[in-house]
Amino acid sequence: xxxxxxxxxxxxxxxxxxxxxxxxxxxxxxxxxxxxxxxxxxxxxxxxxxxxxxxxxxxxxxxxxxxxxxxxxxxxxxxxxxxxxxxxxxxxxxxxxxxxxxxxxxxxxxxxxxxxxxxxxxxxxxxxxxxxxxxxxxxxxxxxxxxxxxxxxxxxxxxxxxxxxxxxxxxxxxxxxxxxxxxxxxxxxxxxxxxxxxxxxxxxxxxxxxxxxxxxxxxxxxxxxxxxxxxxxxxxxxxxxxxxxxxxxxxxxxxxxxxxxxxxxxxxxxxxxxxxxxxxxxxxxxxxxxxxxxxxxxxxxxxxxxxxxxxxxxxxxxxxx
Amino acid sequence: xxxxxxxxxxxxxxxxxxxxxxxxxxxxxxxxxxxxxxxxxxxxxxxxxxxxxxxxxxxxxxxxxxxxxxxxxxxxxxxxxxxxxxxxxxxxxxxxxxxxxxxxxxxxxxxxxxxxxxxxxxxxxxxxxxxxxxxxxxxxxxxxxxxxxxxxxxxxxxxxxxxxxxxxxxxxxxxxxxxxxxxxxxxxxxxxxxxxxxxxxxxxxxxxxxxxxxxxxxxxxxxxxxxxxxxxxxxxxxxxxxxxxxxxxxxxxxxxxxxxxxxxxxxxxxxxxxxxxxxxxxxxxxxxxxxxxxxxxxxxxxxxxxxxxxxxxxxxxxxxxxxxxxxxxxxxxxxxxxxxxxxxxxxxxxxxxxxxxxxxxxxxxxxxxxxxxxxxxxxxxxxxxxxxxxxxxxxxxxxxxxxxxxxxxxxxxxxxxxxxxxxxxxxxxxxxxxxxxxxxxxxxxxxxxxxxxxxxxxxxxxxxxxxxxxxxxxxxxxxxxxxxxxxxxxxxxxxxxxxxxxxxxxxx
Numbered sequence: 001x002x003x004x005x006x007x008x009x010x011x012x013x014x015x016x017x018x019x020x021x022x023x024x025x026x027x028x029x030x031x032x033x034x035x036x037x038x039x040x041x042x043x044x045x046x047x048x049x050x051x052x053x054x055x056x057x058x059x060x061x062x063x064x065x066x067x068x069x070x071x072x073x074x075x076x077x078x079x080x081x082x083x084x085x086x087x088x089x090x091x092x093x094x095x096x097x098x099x100x101x102x103x104x105x106x107x108x109x110x111x112x113x114x115x116x117x118x119x120x121x122x123x124x125x126x127x128x129x130x131x132x133x134x135x136x137x138x139x140x141x142x143x144x145x146x147x148x149x150x151x152x153x154x155x156x157x158x159x160x161x162x163x164x165x166x167x168x169x170x171x172x173x174x175x176x177x178x179x180x181x182x183x184x185x186x187x188x189x190x191x192x193x194x195x196x197x198x199x200x201x202x203x204x205x206x207x208x209x210x211x212x213x214x215x216x217x218x219x220x221x222x223x224x225x226x227x228x229x230x231x232x233x234x235x236x237x238x239x240x241x242x243x244x245x246x247x248x249x250x251x252x253x254x255x256x257x258x259x260x261x262x263x264x265x266x267x268x269x270x271x272x273x274x275x276x277x278x279x280x281x282x283x284x285x286x287x288x289x290x291x292x293x294x295x296x297x298x299x300x301x302x303x304x305x306x307x308x309x310x311x312x313x314x315x316x317x318x319x320x321x
Numbered sequence: 322x323x324x325x326x327x328x329x330x331x332x333x334x335x336x337x338x339x340x341x342x343x344x345x346x347x348x349x350x351x352x353x354x355x356x357x358x359x360x361x362x363x364x365x366x367x368x369x370x371x372x373x374x375x376x377x378x379x380x381x382x383x384x385x386x387x388x389x390x391x392x393x394x395x396x397x398x399x400x401x402x403x404x405x406x407x408x409x410x411x412x413x414x415x416x417x418x419x420x421x422x423x424x425x426x427x428x429x430x431x432x433x434x435x436x437x438x439x440x441x442x443x444x445x446x447x448x449x450x451x452x453x454x455x456x457x458x459x460x461x462x463x464x465x466x467x468x469x470x471x472x473x474x475x476x477x478x479x480x481x482x483x484x485x486x487x488x489x490x491x492x493x494x495x496x497x498x499x500x501x502x503x504x505x506x507x508x509x510x511x512x513x514x515x516x517x518x519x520x521x522x523x524x525x526x527x528x529x530x531x532x533x534x535x536x537x538x539x540x541x542x543x544x545x546x547x548x549x550x551x552x553x554x555x556x557x558x559x560x561x562x563x564x565x566x567x568x569x570x571x572x573x574x575x576x577x578x579x580x581x582x583x584x585x586x587x588x589x590x591x592x593x594x595x596x597x598x599x600x601x602x603x604x605x606x607x608x609x610x611x612x613x614x615x616x617x618x619x620x621x622x623x624x625x626x627x628x629x630x631x632x633x634x635x636x637x638x639x640x641x642x643x644x645x646x647x648x649x650x651x652x653x654x655x656x657x658x659x660x661x662x663x664x665x666x667x668x669x670x671x672x673x674x675x676x677x678x679x680x681x682x683x684x685x686x687x688x689x690x691x692x693x694x695x696x697x698x699x700x701x702x703x704x705x706x707x708x709x710x711x712x713x714x715x716x717x718x719x720x721x722x723x724x725x726x727x728x729x730x731x732x733x734x735x736x737x738x739x740x741x742x743x744x745x746x747x748x749x750x751x752x753x754x755x756x757x758x759x760x761x762x763x764x765x766x767x768x769x770x771x772x773x774x775x776x777x778x779x780x781x782x783x784x785x786x787x788x789x790x791x792x793x794x795x796x797x798x799x800x801x802x803x804x805x806x807x808x809x810x811x812x813x814x815x816x817x818x819x820x821x822x823x824x825x826x827x828x829x
Binding site for chain 2: 043070073074078081181185188192198
């Protein structure tokens with residue numbers, strides 16, 4: 001009666017030792033092969049270009065290639081969903097933005113719980129956002145959005161529930177009548193506004209800049225806390241008296257359960273990347289703000305922002321879950 | 322023009338040139354091997370290209386696509402077995418010419434016609450793409466949704482064999498595309514509780530299963546028989562058409578080129594449809610329609626040109642809009658996405674070296690094919706002697722490795738085998754598998770576009786007929802659906818005859 005459990009314990013202990021030994025071994029010779037980085041938006045999007053720039057530096061640090069795999073869709077949640085169900089073997093990492101923690105879980109049925117599914121590596125950058133219209137649009141200012149939408153419902157294109165927060169708040173608090181149309185990729189989303197299929201677009205600087213520079217798109221306001229460095233004359237929403245912002249920190253993570261030593265080495269690689277002059281130069285060209293936080297700091301930052309977001313989402317009528 | 326020169330600079334790098342050569346060479350070979358088509362080959366090579374430089378990968382895969390049309394001609398002319406669907410029509414008059422001792426002239430005319438049409442098609446692509454990519458701005462969600470619908474109707478309508486079967490396959494493809502997570506709200510559906518399927522069915526297991534593994538199964542179960550090959554000419558001079566044949570080829574080549582290119586542009590069009598239409602046009606215009614089917618030069622020259630310019634034409638919607646016109650370009654779209662390139666109006670500005678490199682490679686590839694094909698016909702025909710007992714296990718191994726290496730997931734291998742069995746059964750009963758792949762790729766874009774359009778219109782279906790473009794596509798769809806209820810005329814047209822040939826050779 002007693003011997004069987006004892007045997008079981010013994011077996012379990014032996015198993016644990018063996019597994020521990022294997023795991024330790026795995027951490028020592030990591031990385032043996034290339035790393036896959038899951039990105040949540042299609043090729044050519046701001047997040048993808050940012051990931052590409054950072055990946056080049058990480059490759060130099062860890063000595064193995066980093067391959068970027070695009071998993072777009074589901075308002076940016078299909079990528080983290082795939083990351084969450086990947087094996088925590090140290091060879092799959094992915095972009096986990098603040099939307100997975102702060103907005104999406106309150107708006108849609110999520111196939112994963114971001115707070116429990118990941119071992120965070122680091123925060124690398126923050127995207128700048130803005131709201132724009134096509135060049136011949138009758139909408140000339142942010143006030144026009146509110147005034148004109150009261151006569152006729154306006155539509156806007158955007159990719160992630162995080163970006164669209166300011167327009168939801170504008171609708172709720174200023175009586176604007178706005179409708180969000182989700183697109184999988186930022187470039188595609190911006191082109192819909194240029195082509196006149198939607199009235200407004202709210203996207204990152206990286207994705208809007210080529211069309212603004214070409215004269216096809218007018219930037220009405222920066223929806224980030226600061227103005228865009230490339231267009232210093234365009235005010236922020238906050239300066240115009242609307243205290244709403246798009247929040248866009250880009251965090252990266254392993255699936256939960258990865259060897260802590262592997263996670264630490266990857267965190268170090270990100271830290272080095274965010275000091276690499278080449279990376280910083282590329283991010284500047286993309287209009288992305290470099291902003292490094294350790295994995296733990298990113299998690300705390302998210303936790304700190306959560307009550308505020310729940311309040312905003314509730315006020316804006318976005319909280320449905 | 323500057324862009325195109327840059328493209329040539331890309332292609333003439335030794336490594337790129339080599340991949341271009343590998344592409345067209347493989348294309349010719351799979352064109353010769355009956356059954357093994359460009360879809361199977363591109364699906365097989367897709368995982369191998371993951372680690373290649375993106376420009377080289379696309380250049381190689383494209384080379385297979387347009388190289389196949391050349392190879393397919395050889396077996397059509399010499400054996401009356403179409404190596405590839407786009408050469409089916411050539412079996413009619415090409416083989417008859419060969420039987421009359423004009424095999425060399427038939428191959429020569431086909432190769433020169435292909436070269437002329439391929440080159441003109443590529444020139445047209447390079448001049449049409451820039452203005453077209455600006456025109457793409459007119460496409461909003463409603464326009465995308467309607468062009469997909471019209472495209473799917475076209476494919477179904479023009480498919481060989483039963484329309485009901487084609488419709489079933491389109492439905493099957495759409496259903497497969499819907500497996501996984503909802504494209505807007507991320508909710509899992511049709512996953513049968515299998516965790517792996519929440520990410521959807523990947524292109525690699527589906528394509529490799531449907532085309533590669535099912536092909537191996539058909540190979541094994543096909544009866545052994547000695548193939549009859551008419552002799553190709555032994556010297557280069559033997560490929561020269563005589564004065565009469567040359568004179569009669571000029572018109573058909575020119576018409577075939579233009580027709581093929583236009584058909585290639587249409588979603589659901591592509592090379593196969595172009596050959597049938599060209600054959601019908603030539604027969605109608607000819608002063609001697611009674612010669613058709615008995616070795617008419619026009620019936621060879623027209624379709625052989627049309628299939629090459631059709632191939633070039635299909636690149637326009639792929640590169641400018643990211644919309645595949647047929648199953649092969651659907652696979653190429655997959656290759657682009659895997660390599661982190663989103664084809665569409667911005668590709669020319671963002672990745673000019675890729676865009677123009679691929680176009681320039683098509684010029685170069687066509688020259689390679691011309692040089693490769695004529696002198697080496699005798700050698701290529703020998704490939705048919707490779708025993709199936711060797712070929713089948715090699716292909717199966719490459720299939721399974723390819724599928725596994727994509728995601729290192731055993732589930733994908735299981736899926737591929739499953740699709741292999743399904744594909745074999747469907748093939749056996751005359752279902753067109755190309756439609757499945759096209760519908761699978763288009764379905765995702767279609768669903769997303771419909772839902773975006775309805776979000777814009779607040780649920781009003783009127784948005785799908787609200788612009789000249791949407792109305793045009795709606796009318797095309799309505800006409801095709803209406804025509805589908807009209808029974809087909811029983812006067813046997815060229816398509817029917819060619820289909821009969823194709824079916825006979827399939828059964829063998």
